[in-house]
Amino acid sequence: MRVPFLKPRPVRLSDHLDELAAHEASGVFSNFGPVNTAFETRLLHRAFGDEGACMTACNATIALLLALREATYFNRRRGAKFALVPSFTFAATAHAVSWCGLTPILYDVEPGTWLPSREAERRLLERHGDDVAALLPCATFGNCLDLEGYAELSARTGVPVVIDAAASLGSLDAQGRAFGRSAPMAVVYSMHATKTFATSEGAVIYCADKDRIARLRQMANFGFDDRRSSQMPGLNAKLAELPALLALKKLDEIDRIVERRTGLYALYRNLLPDFVFQELTGLRTAHQFVPALLPEGAPVCRADFVQRMKSLGVGLGTYFSPHLAEQPYFREISLVDQLAVTERLASRIVALPLYDEMEEAELRYVCEAAAGCLH
Ligand code: T4K
Numbered sequence: 001m002r003v004p005f006l007k008p009r010p011v012r013l014s015d016h017l018d019e020l021a022a023h024e025a026s027g028v029f030s031n032f033g034p035v036n037t038a039f040e041t042r043l044l045h046r047a048f049g050d051e052g053a054c055m056t057a058c059n060a061t062i063a064l065l066l067a068l069r070e071a072t073y074f075n076r077r078r079g080a081k082f083a084l085v086p087s088f089t090f091a092a093t094a095h096a097v098s099w100c101g102l103t104p105i106l107y108d109v110e111p112g113t114w115l116p117s118r119e120a121e122r123r124l125l126e127r128h129g130d131d132v133a134a135l136l137p138c139a140t141f142g143n144c145l146d147l148e149g150y151a152e153l154s155a156r157t158g159v160p161v162v163i164d165a166a167a168s169l170g171s172l173d174a175q176g177r178a179f180g181r182s183a184p185m186a187v188v189y190s191m192h193a194t195k196t197f198a199t200s201e202g203a204v205i206y207c208a209d210k211d212r213i214a215r216l217r218q219m220a221n222f223g224f225d226d227r228r229s230s231q232m233p234g235l236n237a238k239l240a241e242l243p244a245l246l247a248l249k250k251l252d253e254i255d256r257i258v259e260r261r262t263g264l265y266a267l268y269r270n271l272l273p274d275f276v277f278q279e280l281t282g283l284r285t286a287h288q289f290v291p292a293l294l295p296e297g298a299p300v301c302r303a304d305f306v307q308r309m310k311s312l313g314v315g316l317g318t319y320f321s322p323h324l325a326e327q328p329y330f331r332e333i334s335l336v337d338q339l340a341v342t343e344r345l346a347s348r349i350v351a352l353p354l355y356d357e358m359e360e361a362e363l364r365y366v367c368e369a370a371a372g373c374l375h
Contacts, residue, residue: 001365005315006289007192007355011249023245035241038250046049046251047178052208055217056239060166060190062098065188065202066237071160072133073233080133084124086116086130087324088342089138093164094324102133104334105217106325111341112279116359120337123156135161138141141165141291144282147183147254154185166190169204170258170286179282189254193248195262196286197254202239257356261287264358271367285371289317290352293345298374308373314366317351
């Protein structure tokens with residue numbers, strides 16, 4: 001049997017030929033046109049109960065950059081040079097920091113939830129005080145962060161926070177609300193083809209503060225006012241209408257998809273009792289794939305395990321390994337804090353296959369192969 005790591009499945013536009021024809025006939029292909037507006041409106045209603053505002057963007061990397069620039073440009077801490085970023089995240093988080101001209105400080109994550117270490121954040125804020133321009137915690141693999149805690153920390157210290165929630169569109173917090181809802185800071189979600197909320201490329205920024213989204217929207221369109229005069233830092237971060245149509249249609253499927261993935265994730269956990277899984281903090285996680293640690297003391301190293309699985313036809317990922325501090329560019333430009341947990345996770349983590357139409361037989365094959373490859 002062959003089981004690929006992921007099988008991206010944006011909606012099939014061929015199932016929506018009428019809407020496609022209407023889109024074509026509209027003559028509007030970008031610049032926050034009617035399809036983007038329809039998607040934003042419907043998402044705001046369904047996920048965020050019409051509280052606050054949200055906007056689309058071309059991808060989450062640019063959206064993070066934009067949100068961080070907004071958070072630091074309109075903040076009295078201009079001149080501060082550091083941003084706190086967990087080392088256990090995707091490169092995009094730290095690239096956004098670097099493009100904003102800031103120096104990442106790479107810090108550790110918690111051993112169970114794999115979420116950024118609150119203790120490290122407190123310690124680093126104490127040590128670097130006014131030099132910290134922002135915090136960029138990552139909602140690791142769609143797991144839910146304590147957003148109220150971050151809002152409180154931001155209000156108390158004056159340090160802005162931007163949430164990297166790339167994998168979280170579809171996750172529900174412990175109260176059963178869409179992760180991010182009510183957040184006073186920008187929360188950035190990806191709609192990349194490989195995400196559970198798969199389109200092709202795309203992102204969403206949500207914030208309970210409508211003014212912040214209005215500013216971000218202006219920044220995403222060159223910082224223009226209605227006379228096409230730049231009023232603030234700007235770039236082109238707009239989502240085209242065609243991927244917005246994919247997103248609009250995806251909204252109708254997302255709950256069913258996440259529920260299905262949740263069932264498959266639970267089966268993995270049952271069938272692989274020796275592997276270590278993430279402690280999930282929300283009511284529902286938008287599982288993009290199934291990250292798990294090889295059992296402590298397993299007689300096989302991660303590289304050999306991945307190779308053996310491949311020879312049995314099973315594709316795996318190794319997110320987030322190498323972690324940021326192991327990547328030459330970030331090593332060169334960052335300060336690195338203690339990373340004991342990150343190093344342990346990154347040396348043992350594998351990402352097991354998951355996709356919307358994964359058959360139970362495929363999953364059982366992966367688990368049998370994984371158990372066999374451990375020895
Ligand atoms: N923050 C975090 C924490 C993130 O994880 C990410 C993205 C971002 C920010 C930035 O979001 P975006 O700017 O992308 O919106 C993939 C995704 O491209 C990336 O979006 C994602 N995180 C990351 C975790 O995974 P790569 O470079 O590892 O993807 P790649 O090309 O190796 O593909 C993964 C698997 O999917 C492969 O087995 C091939 C398969 N695949 C991929 C694509 C694109 C397909 O079968 N079809 C496809 O169209 O980053």
